[in-house]
Amino acid sequence: MTFSVVVCQGLLVVVFLASAASKLRSGRALRALATSLTAMRLVGRSRATAVAAALAVSEGGVAVLLAVPSTRWAGFAAAVVLLAVLTAGVAVVLRRGSEVPCRCFGASPAPLSVRHLLRNLLLTAAALAGLTLPAGSLTLAGWLIALLAGGLAGVILTLLDDLVELFLPVPTS
Numbered sequence: 001m002t003f004s005v006v007v008c009q010g011l012l013v014v015v016f017l018a019s020a021a022s023k024l025r026s027g028r029a030l031r032a033l034a035t036s037l038t039a040m041r042l043v044g045r046s047r048a049t050a051v052a053a054a055l056a057v058s059e060g061g062v063a064v065l066l067a068v069p070s071t072r073w074a075g076f077a078a079a080v081v082l083l084a085v086l087t088a089g090v091a092v093v094l095r096r097g098s099e100v101p102c103r104c105f106g107a108s109p110a111p112l113s114v115r116h117l118l119r120n121l122l123l124t125a126a127a128l129a130g131l132t133l134p135a136g137s138l139t140l141a142g143w144l145i146a147l148l149a150g151g152l153a154g155v156i157l158t159l160l161d162d163l164v165e166l167f168l169p170v171p172t173s
Contacts, residue, residue: 003146008130010150018158020060022105033103040093040100079127087120110161
């Protein structure tokens with residue numbers, strides 16, 4: 001595999017694992033996501049819990065597909081599809097002007113914003129790159145460096161709301 005494919009793989013595994021874990025860590029976290037989906041007017045209250053659970057399980061499934069060498073390409077394809085759905089959802093919410101907290105990685109109080117849309121577009125580009133770039137070969141050291149670089153980028157993206165709040169705090173009135 002090429003260096004870029006492994007970087008994309010590491011990035012997406014970390015992002016999807018963190019996202020799934022944040023939603024599945026407790027019933028409360030899953031209910032918060034369901035409530036958020038309802039507040040966003042993306043699903044009705046009667047289906048919100050089922051959709052939230054399906055989303056979290058799908059994210060975990062994508063991470064597993066990406067982590068297993070023999071299913072990596074299926075993982076990239078599944079990531080493209082899931083990210084397209086998530087990105088469309090964010091775009092709909094932004095178009096409506098809703099100020100609903102993003103539950104992408106847990107209990108962030110930050111409402112969905114353009115940065116979430118851009119983050120999803122970046123992740124979609126990484127999934128498409130992983131899916132379409134040619135396979136090559138890497139040394140073990142090159143593979144480890146690429147995987148760590150992608151994983152680090154994934155950690156940074158999962159902490160995006162926290163980093164924005166840290167460096168660009170919202171003034172209180």
